[in-house]
Amino acid sequence: MSDIRPVGPTRAETEQDAAEQVMTVGVPETPLTVEPERKPGKQARPASLWNDAWYDLRRRPLFVLSAVLIAILLVMAVFPGLFSRVNPMDATTCVLSNARQAPSSVHWFGTDNLGCDVYARTIYGARNSIVVGVSTTIVTALFGGLLGLIAGFKSGATDTVLSRTTEIFFAIPQILGALLILSVFGTGNVWTIMLALSVLAWPMTFRIMRAAVITAKNQDYVIAARALGAGSGRIMFRHILPNAVAPVIVIATINLGGFIAAEAALSFLGVGIQSPDISWGLMIDSARDRFLEAFAPLLFPALFLSITVLAFIMLGDAVRDALDPKLR
Amino acid sequence: MKKTATDVLPAEGGLGNDPLLSVEDLHVEFATRAGLVKAVNGVSYTLSAGETLAVLGESGSGKSVTAQAIMGILDMPPARIPKGAIRFQGTDLLKLSEEARTQIRGRRIAMIFQDALSALNPVFTVGWQIGEMFRVHQGMSKRDAEKKAVELMDRVRIPAAKQRVHDFPHQFSGGMRQRIMIAMSIALDPEVLIADEPTTALDVTVQAQIMELLAELQRESNMGLILITHDLGVVADVADKIAVMYGGRIVENAPVHDIYRRPAHPYTKGLLESIPRVDLKGQDLYAIKGLPPNLLDMPTGCAFHPRCPYRQDNCVTSVPELYEIDPNRSSACHYWREVLDGTDE
Numbered sequence: 042m043s044d045i046r047p048v049g050p051t052r053a054e055t056e057q058d059a060a061e062q063v064m065t066v067g068v069p070e071t072p073l074t075v076e077p078e079r080k081p082g083k084q085a086r087p088a089s090l091w092n093d094a095w096y097d098l099r100r101r102p103l104f105v106l107s108a109v110l111i112a113i114l115l116v117m118a119v120f121p122g123l124f125s126r127v128n129p130m131d132a133t134t135c136v137l138s139n140a141r142q143a144p145s146s147v148h149w150f151g152t153d154n155l156g157c158d159v160y161a162r163t164i165y166g167a168r169n170s171i172v173v174g175v176s177t178t179i180v181t182a183l184f185g186g187l188l189g190l191i192a193g194f195k196s197g198a199t200d201t202v203l204s205r206t207t208e209i210f211f212a213i214p215q216i217l218g219a220l221l222i223l224s225v226f227g228t229g230n231v232w233t234i235m236l237a238l239s240v241l242a243w244p245m246t247f248r249i250m251r252a253a254v255i256t257a258k259n260q261d262y263v264i265a266a267r268a269l270g271a272g273s274g275r276i277m278f279r280h281i282l283p284n285a286v287a288p289v290i291v292i293a294t295i296n297l298g299g300f301i302a303a304e305a306a307l308s309f310l311g312v313g314i315q316s317p318d319i320s321w322g323l324m325i326d327s328a329r330d331r332f333l334e335a336f337a338p339l340l341f342p343a344l345f346l347s348i349t350v351l352a353f354i355m356l357g358d359a360v361r362d363a364l365d366p367k368l369r
Numbered sequence: 370m371k372k373t374a375t376d377v378l379p380a381e382g383g384l385g386n387d388p389l390l391s392v393e394d395l396h397v398e399f400a401t402r403a404g405l406v407k408a409v410n411g412v413s414y415t416l417s418a419g420e421t422l423a424v425l426g427e428s429g430s431g432k433s434v435t436a437q438a439i440m441g442i443l444d445m446p447p448a449r450i451p452k453g454a455i456r457f458q459g460t461d462l463l464k465l466s467e468e469a470r471t472q473i474r475g476r477r478i479a480m481i482f483q484d485a486l487s488a489l490n491p492v493f494t495v496g497w498q499i500g501e502m503f504r505v506h507q508g509m510s511k512r513d514a515e516k517k518a519v520e521l522m523d524r525v526r527i528p529a530a531k532q533r534v535h536d537f538p539h540q541f542s543g544g545m546r547q548r549i550m551i552a553m554s555i556a557l558d559p560e561v562l563i564a565d566e567p568t569t570a571l572d573v574t575v576q577a578q579i580m581e582l583l584a585e586l587q588r589e590s591n592m593g594l595i596l597i598t599h600d601l602g603v604v605a606d607v608a609d610k611i612a613v614m615y616g617g618r619i620v621e622n623a624p625v626h627d628i629y630r631r632p633a634h635p636y637t638k639g640l641l642e643s644i645p646r647v648d649l650k651g652q653d654l655y656a657i658k659g660l661p662p663n664l665l666d667m668p669t670g671c672a673f674h675p676r677c678p679y680r681q682d683n684c685v686t687s688v689p690e691l692y693e694i695d696p697n698r699s700s701a702c703h704y705w706r707e708v709l710d711g712t713d714e
Contacts, residue, residue: 261482261484261487261488262487262490264442264482265480265482265488265489267442267474268440268442268474268475268479268480268482269474269475269479269480269554270471270472270473270474270476270479270502270505270506271475271501272471272505275505279501280490283490283492283493284490284491284492
């Protein structure tokens with residue numbers, strides 16, 4: 042239709058303009074929508090996949106809610122002192138005679154078996170969870186993503202070797218495998234946990250990246266780029282990667298919550314974070330014996346854990362919806 | 370002035386008498402699970418500078434595969450070129466290294482595709498993609514490349530080019546997208562441009578505009594143009610000569626005027642008679658009977674014999690060579706004389 046009048050604005054363009062107007066008129070000022078001031082007369086930058094996704098995300102209550110939660114958690118992880126005046130790493134703050142107190146104005150979440158403040162410990166526990174979750178996600182996304190890109194692009198023997206390798210890892214249950222790896226290491230801290238989880242989790246990212254690359258590789262624009270003289274490296278990183286990275290981002294975000302839960306599980310089982318370091322999983326473990334006498338030391342870290350995992354999974358969901366044009 | 374890294378390759382402008390591009394007895398086959406598919410079986414054609422060759426044929430006739438072999442963008446395996454040569458100013462491209470071929474692609478020989486929407490990368494602006502030609506091949510800075518992109522968009526007559534360089538492919542209409550594809554392909558002044566069904570995805574009014582644009586660009590730069598199409602109507606005005614392909618072979622070679630007036634192969638004749646005409650309104654439209662040949666199981670003898678109204682017994686057994694009709698024409702039909710006479714009014 043629009044072909045009949047190639048000189049005027051195309052339909053897509055008019056829609057774009059309309060969308061632009063809605064964007065500048067209809068959005069209330071929130072910290073998330075801070076945009077650089079547009080100079081009058083200068084053409085507004087049109088929507089790419091990422092701009093579109095961002096535009097779409099900001100309008101999703103699910104995204105806003107999870108983003109706010111995650112922002113709070115990140116601040117908590119970096120500056121726990123902002124939330125709690127008590128430093129739980131200081132042993133003098135634990136008074137044994139105060140053990141298992143109910144929540145009060147002094148101890149908001151009560152105290153645990155050793156008389157330590159549960160609120161302070163819960164706040165300080167966020168850091169380990171976040172560090173494990175984020176670092177595992179980054180390592181698996183980079184490692185699995187890169188190998189997936191190579192396997193999908195090269196195909197043939199390279200692909201076969203890499204793909205069969207991932208299948209071996211798929212056969213190992215994640216928690217059992219991590220348990221085994223960590224008991225070999227002997228010490229549980231954030232970095233060994235990260236390593237153990239990464240070793241077992243990269244094949245998932247690998248597969249998703251590989252599939253996305255194979256889809257992108259056979260697109261006409263990749264063949265066209267080749268026909269116009271682009272080399273292999275350029276085709277791989279400039280033409281295929283940007284078109285294949287979206288599903289990896291989605292799965293990474295969703296996995297992040299899973300890694301946090303896995304860290305808690307490993308700490309709960311005693312091979313993860315070790316006392317006196319603080320972890321939600323560890324707190325749940327030590328509170329479980331006396332749960333009937335004092336529910337608070339178990340309830341609050343469990344609640345924080347659930348909310349954190351939920352926040353990341355909700356974020357992943359929102360990102361997926363925004364990046365997948367077919368779901369719009 | 371530019372293009373210094375092409376040492377291995379023929380000098381600019383060609384050497385002596387070699388034609389710009391010649392395809393000689395090219396064979397391409399694909400190893401598939403069902404067996405060996407012989408997509409191209411001994412195709413030859415030549416192209417001179419400033420000349421337009423239209424390669425005509427239906428789906429599966431091997432016209433696009435030939436073009437992809439020239440570009441070197443066939444996936445090998447499954448594809449294989451067991452025989453033949455593709456000479457670009459005398460140098461056989463098939464014997465060059467992949468690296469040398471990458472040097473030629475885009476710079477000396479460029480290609481445009483049928484569906485410009487899928488041939489443009491959806492995540493980058495059109496300016497970025499046109500500019501990429503200059504950044505990759507000439508190491509130009511981002512800003513200069515963008516300036517060049519605007520110039521090119523002007524050259525392919527995209528209105529308001531300056532405002533639209535930052536737009537993405539999906540924000541353009543089909544005709545405009547094909548213009549962008551053309552801009553990318555002519556960016557480095559290639560000597561040969563291959564257009565693989567450049568207008569098939571467009572509607573009729575835009576088709577004419579795009580063909581006009583291609584013809585104009587060719588006049589400006591004197592490049593050789595190979596126009597691959599299944600549409601006889603599209604090529605009539607712009608082509609100098611036509612090669613008709615059927616079943617992976619060229620069945621007729623002719624200057625454009627001769628072929629429309631007096632086809633010398635029954636397949637060409639059938640194609641021409643299948644074009645709807647105003648003066649025959651109300652009558653049944655002619656259609657070539659039967660189906661295109663199965664490339665896995667080619668008919669014996671002449672590939673066209675099961676559908677041919679001129680068939681005789683020897684068509685089933687002996688493969689017709691390309692008979693020379695006059696110095697500019699040839700036809701792969703044992704009975705080309707009868708076909709020629711049959712259309713002589």
